[in-house]
Amino acid sequence: xxxxxxxxxxxxxxxxxxxxxxxxxxxxxxxxxxxxxxxxxxxxxxxxxxxxxxxxxxxxxxxxxxxxxxxxxxxxxxxxxxxxxxxxxxxxxxxxxxxxxxxxxxxxxxxxxxxxxxxxxxxxxxxxxxxxxxxxxxxxxxxxxxxxxxxxxxxxxxxxxxxxxxxxxxxxxxxxxxxxxx
Amino acid sequence: xxxxxxxxxxxxxxxxxxxxxxxxxxxxxxxxxxxxxxxxxxxxxxxxxxxxxxxxxxxxxxxxxxxxxxxxxxxxxxxxxxxxxxxxxxxxxxxxxxxxxxxxxxxxxxxxxxxxxxxxxxxxxxxxxxxxxxxxxxxxxxxxxxxxxxxxxxxxxxxxxxxxxxxxxxxxxxxxxxxxxxxxxxxxxxxxxxxxxxxxxxxxxxxxxxxxxxxxxxxxxxxxxxxxxxxxxxxxxxxxxxxxxxxxxxxxxxxxxxxxxxxxxxxxxxxxxxxxxxxxxxxxxxxxxxxxxxxxxxxxxxxxxxxxxxxxxxxxxxxxxxxxxxx
Numbered sequence: 358x359x360x361x362x363x364x365x366x367x368x369x370x371x372x373x374x375x376x377x378x379x380x381x382x383x384x385x386x387x388x389x390x391x392x393x394x395x396x397x398x399x400x401x402x403x404x405x406x407x408x409x410x411x412x413x414x415x416x417x418x419x420x421x422x423x424x425x426x427x428x429x430x431x432x433x434x435x436x437x438x439x440x441x442x443x444x445x446x447x448x449x450x451x452x453x454x455x456x457x458x459x460x461x462x463x464x465x466x467x468x469x470x471x472x473x474x475x476x477x478x479x480x481x482x483x484x485x486x487x488x489x490x491x492x493x494x495x496x497x498x499x500x501x502x503x504x505x506x507x508x509x510x511x512x513x514x515x516x517x518x519x520x521x522x523x524x525x526x527x528x529x530x531x532x533x534x535x536x537x538x539x
Numbered sequence: 540x541x542x543x544x545x546x547x548x549x550x551x552x553x554x555x556x557x558x559x560x561x562x563x564x565x566x567x568x569x570x571x572x573x574x575x576x577x578x579x580x581x582x583x584x585x586x587x588x589x590x591x592x593x594x595x596x597x598x599x600x601x602x603x604x605x606x607x608x609x610x611x612x613x614x615x616x617x618x619x620x621x622x623x624x625x626x627x628x629x630x631x632x633x634x635x636x637x638x639x640x641x642x643x644x645x646x647x648x649x650x651x652x653x654x655x656x657x658x659x660x661x662x663x664x665x666x667x668x669x670x671x672x673x674x675x676x677x678x679x680x681x682x683x684x685x686x687x688x689x690x691x692x693x694x695x696x697x698x699x700x701x702x703x704x705x706x707x708x709x710x711x712x713x714x715x716x717x718x719x720x721x722x723x724x725x726x727x728x729x730x731x732x733x734x735x736x737x738x739x740x741x742x743x744x745x746x747x748x749x750x751x752x753x754x755x756x757x758x759x760x761x762x763x764x765x766x767x768x769x770x771x772x773x774x775x776x777x778x779x780x781x782x783x784x785x786x787x788x789x790x791x792x793x794x795x796x797x798x799x800x801x802x803x804x805x806x807x808x809x810x811x812x813x814x815x816x817x818x819x820x821x822x823x824x825x826x827x828x829x830x831x832x833x834x835x836x837x838x839x840x841x842x843x844x845x846x847x848x849x850x851x852x853x854x855x856x857x858x859x860x861x862x863x864x865x866x
Contacts, residue, residue, distance in 0.1 A: 427570065430584045430846075444570045444846070480579040 359538040360518065366511060369530035372492070372523075375508040376405065379490055380412035382506055383459060392455070392485070394422045398462040398474050399445055402426075404525035405492060406461035424449030426460075431473035447477065454482040459506070463521040465491040468502035493532060495519050549661045549668045550844055552677045553718040554743075561719060562696075564843060565687050571839035571846075572687075574611070585614035588849050591644030593619045593636060594671070595651040600810055600834070601671050601680075605648045608841035614849075617644050636660050645849045649673075654711075667848040675709050680844060681809050682715035684837040688829050689720075689765060691836070692805055696723040702759050702800070703727065704790060705769030705817055708735040712809045714743060716767060721748040728752075730759035731790060732781050756790050760799040768792050768808045768818050783816065793819040797827070805829050 367375065384390060390413055397406030403425045410421045427445040460474050471489060478484060490506035495513045511519065513534070520533045553561070574580055590609035594602050606616050619639060630638075632651070639647065646667040649657045654674030661668035672678040690696050701720055707713045707729050717727060721744035728751040729736050736752045744750060753759040760766065771786060781789070797804065806818075806828045814820040822828060 430570070430574075430582050442850075444567050444843075446570045446573050448573075476583070480577050480582075482578060 360535045363534045367532035380409045390417045390419045396424045399427045402462040422451045428473040431476040453484045455485045457486045458484045461490045463492050465494045468498045468500035551670045553679045553715045558722040568839045568843040571842040583613040585612040588614040588645040591617040591647040593649045604837045677715045678711040682719040684840045687836045699725045699764040701765045702763040703767045704730045706735045717743045728759045757799045763800040765805045794821045
């Protein structure tokens with residue numbers, strides 16, 4: 358799909374500062390890291406969750422467990438996706454029962470990914486609480502889902518796309534606003 | 540891990556698949572292995588889809604495995620069993636399958652006593668067809684689950700010495716296993732009474748991979764990393780190649796005979812096992828035996844295949860152009 362970059366929203370430094378701030382905000386609002394676990398939504402939610410956990414270690418001295426969740430099997434749009442999506446495994450090496458979970462993803466848009474993520478989580482057990490942390494909230498929700506912890510809120514139109522590039526996945530690090538070119 | 544092969548339109552045989560495609564299917568099975576460990580194993584991924592099970596030959600395990608795979612993905616299951624089918628009333632295979640097709644399943648899983656029957660059906664239907672065993676030809680999902688088991692236990696598929704013991708002449712499992720593992724450079728020794736070791740099998744492997752034929756079990760096990768034990772298919776034969784007590788004497792896989800193989804060699808069996816016939820109960824229950832993992836992996840592999848074939852748009856699968864279907 359041809360795209361045209363319109364502007365850079367976040368540089369590598371800004372991403373890092375935002376993640377540090379989010380880690381602090383989570384620890385502050387929850388009053389600590391007890392019983393907390395982070396779940397990164399594949400793909401880019403995973404390195405974000407790992408970095409936030411790393412930042413929390415520096416704040417609280419505690420290792421917050423991090424799991425990864427692949428939501429392909431829980432999506433509601435498989436009928437419309439082509440080509441065939443490639444499955445990855447989820448790895449959540451701890452029980453979710455009674456845990457305070459924070460789902461971490463890069464961009465919150467329609468909310469359908471997070472709905473699928475919750476379906477996946479609830480197949481594993483009964484968390485005590487689930488909250489959402491995202492790097493970018495771009496609006497246009499189609500479901501009643503909101504993030505408790507937001508890096509940045511960006512107004513976007515339907516033809517625009519937010520592209521998040523992270524070193525672990527993309528070998529570069531920035532957030533761009535991009536236009537779909539018809 | 541970023542190759543996505545052209546979409547599969549059916550799964551009829553292992554022989555035409557490339558090693559990369561097989562590796563892809565095994566990788567796609569891993570998330571489904573993980574799901575078997577969840578407290579809640581039911582997904583909604585294939586909700587609204589229907590899987591037609593057309594088993595024209597007796598089967599409990601494979602049929603239950605495919606049925607469970609479909610249900611755990613949220614699909615509905617439509618079942619045809621030969622014993623209670625219209626075939627007894629003289630209906631042709633094609634008419635039976637067309638009748639099923641008219642009820643609009645999203646795919647058909649088929650087992651049949653005639654080699655080539657699933658291909659015959661697949662060329663005439665628009666929906667995907669999965670071969671659950673056809674005559675003495677192939678049993679693709681069995682080979683895939685065997686490969687997944689081997690890969691999990693030994694870390695890779697490449698370069699193993701594999702000994703297959705039993706009625707290889709009539710075994711679609713052996714043929715599929717040979718096709719699959721030879722694509723990864725495995726070397727084969729086939730063992731059984733001479734009548735059951737046809738020369739034709741030597742042509743089954745990917746070029747350059749040798750097959751040894753050996754009627755002595757101890758000899759055949761020497762150097763083996765993997766032993767695949769086949770059952771004596773009494774229902775297939777009018778007369779067995781050997782009386783059963785002689786078969787047990789010469790070919791039963793006992794713990795003592797297994798010591799001829801490499802230490803820790805895997806023992807696989809497609810099931811159902813007959814303890815005391817082709818396999819000694821001590822071996823069947825030993826840590827080297829993979830039979831239970833094979834069953835669990837069978838579920839994961841079949842879920843992956845169903846997801847791959849029908850986990851997408853409800854419009855006609857573009858890989859299977861109905862305009863080219865034979866009339």
